[in-house]
Amino acid sequence: MPDLQTKRYIGLMSGTSLDGVDGVLADFSGEGSIRTIATAYLPFPQALRDDLLRLQAPTDNEIHIEALAAKGLAQVYAECVAKLLADSGTPCDEVTAIGAHGQTIRHRPELGYTWQTGNPALLAELSRIDVIADFRSRDIAAGGQGAPLVPAFHQAVFGNEEETRVVANIGGIGNISLLDRGQTTFGFDTGPGNVLMDTWIGQHLGRGYDADGAWAASGKEIPALLADMMAEPYIALPPPKSTGRDLFHARWLNHKLAPHASVQPEDVQATLAAFTAETLADAVSRHAPAAAAVYVCGGGAYNRYLLQRLRQSLQQRHHQAQVHSTDALGISPNHVEALAFAWLAQRFVERQAGNLPAATGAKGPRILGALYPA
CATH class of the missing domain: 3.30.420.40 (ATPase, nucleotide binding domain)
Incomplete structure (x- = not known):
């Protein structure tokens, strides 16, 4: 024993x-x-x-x-x-x-x-x-x-009595935990994290992921496509809620792409990054308006373009939260x-x-x- x-x-x-x-x-x-x-x-x-x-x-x-x-x-x-x-x-x-x-x-x-x-x-x-x-x-x-099961752990290791925080895990799926002055009030899956971006770059460039978001950064967002993605009913559902590849998969993406002819692959990648950022920012602004900081973990924490886009999405919603990696709290995002x-x-x-x-x-x-x- x-x-x-x-x-x-x-x-x-x-x-x-x-x-x-x-x-x-x-x-x-x-x-x-x-x-x-x-x-x-x-x-x-x-x-x-x-x-x-x-x-x-x-x-x-x-x-x-x-x-x-x-x-x-x-x-x-x-x-x-x-x-x-x-x-x-x-x-x-x-x-x-x-x-x-x-x-x-x-x-x-x-x-x-x-x-x-x-x-x-x-x-x-x-x-x-x-x-x-x-x-x-x-x-x-x-x-x-x-x-998600991680909010209880986030509360135990990241909770702080002096600051309202959001911990955003960006793995294949994105999820957030709201730590309100040390106590977790809730957490939920926001939508896709890296899963659609990884799928798309795998199909077109044969890579497992978009390092630093470089391919997304080379493209231009497609506003109409982003709007169609944001119209996915799951995004507007109230918590508690969770999701996965059962919903966000290649067939889902192809369905969203069907009305948009002649799109460039790098522009789709930029739009997918925007979709992940927008769903996270929407969740934070609606459910954690008092959060002073968003601490990101998971593989998405290493995607510089995605974090830049998340900051932009929060600013557009007039949310003042700063975006950091959980490295700032002493634990590597990985x-x-x-x-x-x-x-x-x-x-x-x-x-x-x-x-x-x-x-x-x-x-x-x-x-x-x-x-x-x-």
């Missing part, structure tokens, strides 16, 4: 962008503080990424494809864990548990389910560490959306979500609630996760 006094946990996160897994080994033994011991990132093998992308929509032989993809994902997760342990010189028996999010392949809270694949039993076998997985299902069982799942694993082990009902819409606080013993 691990020494529970060490309070060392590993968090593993692979998100909507489907690029790979971020891992963090963290020490929670400090009173009210988290010490990051090691970090790691492993890209997905192309065959695994292709299978996970296929599973985002109905396909033939789904059960077989998912079973093999879950096995492959667990093996990548185990490699990430091994790297964290080796880089830090930490024996596996000094880690209390691994919090493994898994890979979302369906998110349909309106139908009462969400599904994250990942084979946590195999991960426990390979790592020889207890694994906590399936964090979202209990919240949905309690009437919630199962997402590590926030992985740390969140390490934290959620700790909450499970200590039998404390991990959800925030104001964010997910659940009937009340719930202990999240399922245990797969080492």
Whole structure:
């Protein structure tokens, strides 16, 4: 059995962008503080990424494809864990548990389910560490959306009694947490983060993402297309709400593009960046008018053009919030979500609630996760 006094946990996160897994080994033994011991990132093998992308929509032989993809994902997760342990010189028996999010392949809270694949039993076998997985299902069982789960963690690590803040996670999907003088009042998914931009640049330039937003910066926004995108009914829905690739995918984008003939690919990319920025700014201005700052995490924090466009969108709404990276709060944007799942694993082990009902819409606080013993 691990020494529970060490309070060392590993968090593993692979998100909507489907690029790979971020891992963090963290020490929670400090009173009210988290010490990051090691970090790691492993890209997905192309065959695994292709299978996970296929599973985002109905396909033939789904059960077989998912079973093999879950096995492959667990093996990548185990490699990430091994790297964290080796880089830090930490024996596996000094880690209390691994919090493994898994890979979302369906998110349909309106139908009462969400599904994250990942084979946590195999991960426990390979790592020889207890694994906590399936964090979202209990919240949905309690009437919630199962997402976003990060607002409770944002409150714990970023809340400040002297400043009203917004934490904006721009992964594949965008979401915000409002920290009102240290207390999270709510959080929700705002719409696409990087998912549509990544899809478009992959189709046209064969790249996984738009580094620094350089391709978007080379284009010009298409106002009519942006208006059509902003007319998506999800954007105007009141929180609690959550979304994913079930809505924002290539078919959705092609449908929006259909009425707009002869558009240049770089102009579409600029418009997609504007769409992400506008949905975030709209959410902040409508739901967090008193926020003094927006702290950005996730891969979008490294897209300079996107952050510039977000600042512009906030200014156009006469919102005074400054836009920063979570680096300014002491945590790298790449590590926030992985740390969140390490934290959620700790909450499970200590039998404390991990959800925030104001964010997910659940009937009340719930202990999240399922245990797969080492």
